[in-house]
Amino acid sequence: MNRSFHKSQTLRFYDCSAVEVKSKFGAEFRRFSLDRHKPGKFEDFYQLVVHTHHLSNTEVTIGYADVYGDLLPINNDDNFCKAVSSANPLLRVFIQKREEADHYSFGAGTLSRKKKVLVTLRDEGLRRRAHLDIGLPHDFRPVSSIIDVDILPETHRRVRLYRHGCEKPLGFYIRDGTSVRVTPHGLEKVPGIFISRMVPGGLAESTGLLAVNDEVLEVNGIEVAGKTLDQVTDMMIANSHNLIVTVKPTNQRNNIVRSSRTSGSSGQSTDSAASYHSLPAPHVLQNFHPDEMESDEEADIVIEGALGPPHIPKTQAAPPGSLSRANGTSLAHRLHRDLALHGSGREGNGSIHRLLSSLKPDPRQSLVLPQGGVEEHGPAITL
């Protein structure tokens, strides 16, 4: 069940180009609208916000809640633009006095630390040092990314670890093991390479994209099947400056579900069926753009699997509302998305099949699972 469906108001106005903005400062709300296609300059928006809230003499920071409930900053034209264009359909804006604001609470960190956004804003904001301004995306260095989401089976994950100039160790170990493969002849046990240990504080651990017991399938595009542990070790070390590991995560609950071929940027809402009508321009992740590697990407795509199935009904049954959305357990969002996918039928499945068929010419046959297998691993089955 999706809350958006009940917001008939917004749905009714969906097609028009106005974006509904709900701005909140402390306990005060203000509502206004912006043109979706021509949002204007950030500077004007700032003035507008300050004016609407009558805060002319105070420095404020402006944040908005993105589709996953993460509090993200609006401090330049780019992210303002993004915020407006991704508003779906409502743009929720939060205003803070600058001296109270905690810049750390923005961005991906909010998610990986599993902090509730609003709590962070209110309680921790003062305790934190507030030196850093969230600058333009190029001030940040990518550390890791998930790539090739559109061409890999959903059960696999291709992780790129960036190590240039970084003092952090890669920080993981691999071992021999056996894995079970689905073959035309049934299940077969084959030797495999697995991640055996993560070094605390290492790059691999800090990304959260790799976990102990994940099976390593490829290193920089080269299959590891048939290679010894030492060979795989050498390959990884040889590629350590730009290591791309394809793994089959041991925890299959956090898989990326390809409801669409969009990027993991916050530009698209998936908690609304309506999103299908507002697909942003298809964005192929293969073509990595550093400015999209920012705060939001990894947080957006990787959904941590701390929550188990028992929570699902609860989350679903929770009264809809901005608070619960802001608290946004990731699972709930994914659920929405899955429901959307399976509910609205054709297109999602069609895309999987299209993907599968596009995988066919790929020589890495072992990666190709039977079609059923792909769906089986989808979280929809667990419901």
Next chain:
Amino acid sequence: MMKFRFRRQGADPQREKLKQELFAFHKTVEHGFPNQPSALAFDPELRIMALGTRSGAVKIYGAPGVEFTGLHRDTATVTQMHFLPGQGRLLTLLDDSSLHLWEIVHHNGCAHLEEALSFQPPSRLGFDGVSAPSSLSRVTVVLLVAAGNTAALGTEGGSIFFLDVTMLTLLEGQTLSPDEVLRSVPDDYRCGKALGPVESLQGHPRDPAKILIGYSRGLLVIWNRAAQCVDHVFLGNQQLESLCWGRDGSTIVSSHSDGSYAVWSLDTSSSLTPQPTMATTPYGPFPCKAINKILWRNCESGSHFIIFSGGMPRASYGDRHCVSVLRAETLVTLDFTSRIIDFFTVHSTRPEDSFDDPQALAVLLEEELVVLDLQAPGWPAVPAPYLAPLHSSAITCSAHVANVPAKLWARIVSAGEQQSPQPASGASNWPITGGRNLAQEPSQRGLLLTGHEDGTVRFWDASGVALRPLYKLSTAGLFQTECEHADSLAQAAEDDWPPFRKVGCFDPYSDDPRLGVQKVALCKYTAQMVVAGTAGQVLVLELSDVPAEKAVSVASMDLLQDREGFTWKGHERLSPRTGPLPWPAGFQPRVLVQCLPPAAVTAVTLQAEWSLVAFGTSHGFGLFDYQRKAPVLARCTLHPNDSLAMEGPLSRVKSLKKSLRQSFRRIRKSRVSGKKRVANANSKLQEANAQLAEQACPHDVETTPVQRRIEPRSADDSLSGVVRCLCFADTFLRDAAHHGPTMWAGTNSGSVFAYALEVPAATSGGEKRPERAVEAVLGKEVQLMHRAPVVAIAVLDGRGRPLPEPYEASRDLAQAPDMQGGHAVLIASEEQFKVFTLPKVSAKTKFKLTAHEGCRVRKVALATFASVACEDYAETCLACLTNLGDVHVFSVPGLRPQVHYSCIRKEDISGIASCVFTRHGQGFYLISPSEFERFSLSARNITEPLCSLDIAWPRDGSQASQRLQESPKLSQANGTPSIMLAPQSHDGSPNPAHCKGADTPEPPEATLSPMSIDSATSADTTLDTTGDVTVEDVKDFLGSSEESERNLRNLAEDEARAHAILIK
């Protein structure tokens, strides 16, 4: 950004064809002495000798160049081998009691050894029903009777079975059980005891129906097969070891476990002889060890030879490995350094001769083969033309010199002859002369140099199939070592009884491990060489045809360059002897340079044209001008954080080696055996020891699950300063307009240092350059981003060919390099190959081997591959051996993978470490401490045995159907599977093209140059350049500041441009 690397699918068919003409992988021949020999046989008619090993290999040798190799399918010890005389067939008995029949067959004029039949005795016996307890499961002795058509098998149970050899089937009903024999033995001898296992079976020299049977308990019986009855009984009471007939069949010699032997005469008057005519214990009266084998040979000149092994006094010489040769009053106790496996005499076997007249005695030892000339006075040893004990002292390094000029060759041979004054016609005295060598005289001479642990360098003739020793250079004489005096004293103190004579050259015990040779380099045009050792000694030598007495000038170079905080904890440097020292003809030292700290030399190179020698250790590298005897440059390569380097990493290795050496000494001492059965127990002990040693190390590994850390190399990894390779080149380092001498050094941490050298030019016509100092200026420093050890550096000329060796071009022996610019440097690291342009170092092409294949580069060499199809077409390629034992070939400078073969088992670390490539696409690696396997990657340049043998025996058609799978050389003798990927088309007729390709020095200019081929399809070589952010850190020291600035600025741009060019 994921790239997909699809294998090239539609490869260029023309290129594929060319590849087939250029490359082919063969393991051709094994040089050296078979590891762990276990059996010996000799065919007096064909004059060929067979050796069996504990790994189940069978090797047959005849005249030099005549070699056959076979391998039993099961890895089991060959315990006995018997030739079917004159037939070229060999019956082998393995320790699993299976019998195998091998035969030498001719295909297209060339002979090969093939397994024809095998016979596994039924494990549960009772096929004759008569002798229920008797079992064929343990065959103790084999005797071929009736001209080799029947074999008698003596068993542990005492029964004798008969076998039809042509079919390898048991002849049922002929089995002779001990009960049958006991019936003809007097009751008082019988005493209700069993006769024991059959210890010896000997055929009557004249009457094929009669067999002499010796039982372990001592009873000797002559059995008449024709009459199926006992002819004669000798009531021996001493435990029997071996038997031998006299030539005329009237005398029998038996040897016993108490160290005695007895002579029995065949008295025809009675069928029972109770006492021997003579019994003696040669090394008595104190308890002696058993005489394992005895031979009795008579001579026309009167008196006879008695040759026996063992029998030494147990207490005083029980640990010696001795063969005694006794003739009349002359007794010589041959004292060997390793265990005696077996021995035979080469003597007349023609029935019309009434005397044996032994010509030679061949003794097979665990580690070498010794042949004595029994007709020359003093019974001197005959130098073997093959089966050279490569490991007489452990091999520590090796190098191959191709195309040795005839002049240098003759000088080395003559120095070798002066060194060991053998009768010049040594080869003609060699008694094993069977077969004909069909291989052509090698068109070029190849020299294999092996450096040894005892400080010697041995020069081997590696031109042909038989690896022949030429010359031995010892560097130990230059240094003072501790042990040498003790040894000579011990020798002098020895009694003259028994009359020991040291024979053989196997001596695995090094006086001082610091003497060990680590690196060798030889300039074949100036006959200068450099030998570098474990204690940082770098010795420059020059060949001299006359002995000389001279002092050697000594210099030392501090490679640490006053780095603070390092203390060397390894061995001391060697102290050289002072004053004039006598030097025999041969290589005589000129200069000794000692590195400080005295760590083992890890790289060395010689430039005779400039009189420069460069060397590196784990601490740094140095450049020395040996004409002026002055150091030019020393550079420390240590990373400040690398403390381990100072611990003396090699000292740890040394201590391991030391403890090994000690334990071997202990084993040697504890060898108290002489008995065959006990010897078995002994070998079991050894095996157990070996197992124990093996278990000791990986024990703790097994308790924790094996996991590998994934971490990029960092600058402060230990041993990052080890200098891995050095090279000299005349190339463009300063600018694109002027070339000049340069020196390149690569380290373990992926650093490359390039120095521009200022070498005073030689005056025209003069060999020597003027006495001015050589200067070295650091030109470039390249840090490979991936920090993998730099394995090799080579400079390529404008046409992409490696620069010729010094003097090669100036003496018109090679095409002059293209000095019109466009030079490039090929840097091979453990992980990737990369070609950089010169003088501005920017990446041109590369191949990331480890990233693609997961293997690391161990050895690389640039080799010329000549085409089989086109006489004068050749390509220079990069041959590479990986840590997985695979050999890859890459084009140069395109670095496109051409072919790859699996060559060495990846577990065989010492084999991989010992590999050396030749300039013409062959290679050598150690398959055991004593054997080099030779392989060729070239389709044209192949060195393999081609020989024929004149054999005549009736073949019946029924055999052909039973023929086992014929695969003579499918597996290598020591059990390493080799894969023959290419069709063995050359196997047949001795192709005149073989070995011929070697002497075509360089392809003429008109041929299609490899460069053009590469550039045509270079797109896929660089398939992964996108996203590769390994921009090397290049420091330019030579260029003007403006230029270097520009360089830096252009770096990224360059990289991009390079890609753009390559990707097209």
